[in-house]
Amino acid sequence: MFGSPSLPLFILFLLIVGVYLFYIIRARRGAQFAIRPIAGLSAIDEAIGRATEMGRPVHFTLGMSRFYPDTFAAFAILRYIAEKCAEMGASPIITNSVVTVHLATEEILRNAYSRSIHPDAFREEMVRFIAKDPFPYVAGALETIESERAAANIMVGTFGAATLLLAEGGRMLGPMQIAGTDDLQQLPFYFVCCDYTLIGEEIFGAGAYLSDDPTTRGNLAGQDVMRIILIALILLFTVLGFFGANQLFEWFMR
Amino acid sequence: MTLVGVWIAALLTLAIGSLLWKQNPAFRLAEHILIGFTAGHLVVINYYNVVNTGIKPLLYDGRLLNIVPIIIGALFYMRFSKRFAWLTRIPLSFFFGISGAVGIIGALDASIRQQVAATVLPLVTSYSSPWGSFTFLDVNNAIIIAGTICTLTYFFMTKRHTGIIGGTARVGRYFIMITLGARFGAVVMSRMSLLYERLYFLLHDWLNILK
Numbered sequence: 001m002f003g004s005p006s007l008p009l010f011i012l013f014l015l016i017v018g019v020y021l022f023y024i025i026r027a028r029r030g031a032q033f034a035i036r037p038i039a040g041l042s043a044i045d046e047a048i049g050r051a052t053e054m055g056r057p058v059h060f061t062l063g064m065s066r067f068y069p070d071t072f073a074a075f076a077i078l079r080y081i082a083e084k085c086a087e088m089g090a091s092p093i094i095t096n097s098v099v100t101v102h103l104a105t106e107e108i109l110r111n112a113y114s115r116s117i118h119p120d121a122f123r124e125e126m127v128r129f130i131a132k133d134p135f136p137y138v139a140g141a142l143e144t145i146e147s148e149r150a151a152a153n154i155m156v157g158t159f160g161a162a163t164l165l166l167a168e169g170g171r172m173l174g175p176m177q178i179a180g181t182d183d184l185q186q187l188p189f190y191f192v193c194c195d196y197t198l199i200g201e202e203i204f205g206a207g208a209y210l211s212d213d214p215t216t217r218g219n220l221a222g223q224d225v226m227r228i229i230l231i232a233l234i235l236l237f238t239v240l241g242f243f244g245a246n247q248l249f250e251w252f253m254r
Numbered sequence: 255m256t257l258v259g260v261w262i263a264a265l266l267t268l269a270i271g272s273l274l275w276k277q278n279p280a281f282r283l284a285e286h287i288l289i290g291f292t293a294g295h296l297v298v299i300n301y302y303n304v305v306n307t308g309i310k311p312l313l314y315d316g317r318l319l320n321i322v323p324i325i326i327g328a329l330f331y332m333r334f335s336k337r338f339a340w341l342t343r344i345p346l347s348f349f350f351g352i353s354g355a356v357g358i359i360g361a362l363d364a365s366i367r368q369q370v371a372a373t374v375l376p377l378v379t380s381y382s383s384p385w386g387s388f389t390f391l392d393v394n395n396a397i398i399i400a401g402t403i404c405t406l407t408y409f410f411m412t413k414r415h416t417g418i419i420g421g422t423a424r425v426g427r428y429f430i431m432i433t434l435g436a437r438f439g440a441v442v443m444s445r446m447s448l449l450y451e452r453l454y455f456l457l458h459d460w461l462n463i464l465k
Contacts, residue, residue: 009362016362033412067353069361100349103330103342136292139285146277164445188438199430205411221412230370231403237374238399253371 008252015229020222027218033208035220040178040196041209044077047152047176048084056151057091059175061141062105063166064134065157066098069204070182074156075108076207076216077180081154082112086121094127095144097137102129134162142169155179155194156203159186167193180206264460267452373402401429 027033051058060081065071078094085092094109096102106127113122130140138159145153153175159166163186170177171193179190180198190197198206204223208216237249269284304327312320326348332341375395381388407419408426415423458464 009367012366013358013362034414035411036413036415038411067349067357069357072354099330100346103333104346104350106333107343107346131289131292132296133292136289140289143285143289164441184433184437185441188434188441191434192438201409202411208411217412224410224412227406227409230366231406233370234373234399234403237370238377241374242377249374253367 008254016222016226019225019229020219023222023225024215024218027214027221031218033217033221035205035209035217038198038202038205038209040180040198040202041077041206043176043178043196044081044154044210045084047154047178048081048088048090050176051085051151052088052090054151057093057148058085058152058154059141059145059148059150060092060094060154060156061166062096062098062101062157063155063159064097064137064162065101067100068158070157071101073180073203073206075104076210077154077156077203078105078108079112080206080210082109083116086113086116086118089118089121092126093144093148093150095130095137095141096128097130097132097134099129099132102127134160135165138162138166138169141166142173145170145175146173150175152176152178155181155190156198156206157181158183164189164193170194260459264456267456271452369402373399375399401426405429 023033048058058081060078062071062074062078065074081092084090092109094105096105106124109127110122113119128144130144131137142165144150150173153170153173155166155170155177156179158181163181163183167177167179167189177194178196178198179194180203181187181190182200182203184200187197187199201223205220207213208220233252237252240246240248266284266287269280272278273281304324308320308324308327311317312324326345329341329345332338375392375398377392377395377399378389379392379395381390404422404426406426407422408430410419410423413419454464
């Protein structure tokens with residue numbers, strides 16, 4: 001049984017699914033999970049409010065993200081931005097560099113507007129495909145921010161080598177900038193160039209933070225429990241290693 | 255590169271670099287040329303990709319399974335029809351499902367198991383010398399273990415950052431900031447090498463000042 005190469009991974013998978021399901025069910029039955037303040041997510045309301053007052057659009061981008069985990073987190077933020085913009089009368093502009101993501105963002109925006117009090121306010125020009133490659137995409141996105149005089153620039157996702165160009169270019173154009181990514185290479189640039197930065201896994205808390213949906217809140221509580229389990233595993237393996245008992249760790253790594 | 259090519263590349267490099275002064279027509283021209291060329295390139299590459307890897311093998315090699323991705327891809331074009339636009343959701347759902355499943359398996363191993371493995375390090379290290387064998391606390395490994403645990407604590411979302419959690423989360427934040435500072439420096443250095451490459455091109459290939 002313990003010789004199976006994928007068994008530890010499978011057990012880990014079952015553990016994660018079990019923990020998440022437990023907390024999602026708890027949340028659906030009414031358990032409350034308070035979420036600590038996340039400045040970058042709270043600032044989204046401020047950005048949209050500012051754009052509404054100035055009569056200017058809000059620019060949102062997922063960058064080069066394909067369907068990565070951070071893309072799904074960005075979709076949750078986009079859904080919230082779309083709902084808020086539809087409610088407050090601000091105009092969102094989404095620029096994309098991946099065709100499939102482009103279509104998904106269009107669907108998200110269309111759905112958000114169709115559920116809002118202004119369903120007719122949705123226009124297809126709100127979602128724009130710029131270019132597939134990073135540098136032309138950034139050139140086009142900056143051009144959009146400038147020509148549309150965007151009051152806010154929200155960037156969540158993967159931008160690769162073009163991160164600094166977009167963040168620095170955006171800073172020069174003057175909109176309020178909020179950015180988030182789980183890519184360690186990109187984060188330093190956001191700290192330098194943006195007003196608010198969502199660090200790593202903070203973007204995965206967006207869905208729960210920006211909505212009262214019990215499923216996502218339960219999910220977030222499950223993530224915290226998984227972090228505790230990971231800390232416990234690290235401590236356990238380190239202490240066992242200190243006493244020369246590495247068998248359990250070696251099995252875990254099979 | 256031909257002489258004409260060198261001149262075009264040099265002038266476009268200067269046009270892009272002129273942004274350091276301010277936004278100007280030369281920069282905008284170079285910017286739009288870049289976007290336009292990329293769009294044209296994308297169309298050509300994708301056309302040949304679909305024809306060579308999808309349609310030709312289907313028609314000439316009898317690879318009937320190719321019909322599945324071709325149909326999935328074709329469904330994306332339904333968005334141009336108001337009546338059948340809903341069909342676009344089928345390939346989108348396909349992408350969502352596949353990406354989620356693949357992502358979970360990748361994350362399980364790379365983001366969880368390998369991360370644990372990289373953190374479980376020996377706390378003591380032995381050193382042999384002519385005067386005997388010594389055992390020390392390995393400070394580097396201790397910092398890595400403590401840093402990882404404190405950083406994980408920083409990302410607790412549903413726990414208030416007070417008491418022990420607050421203290422370790424604060425230390426975790428310092429670790430994050432130090433890491434990001436180091437990363438920033440490393441990336442700036444790599445960008446400098448790109449700048450040197452461009453300067454070398456201008457001074458060597460274009461102006462022939464550098465030999």
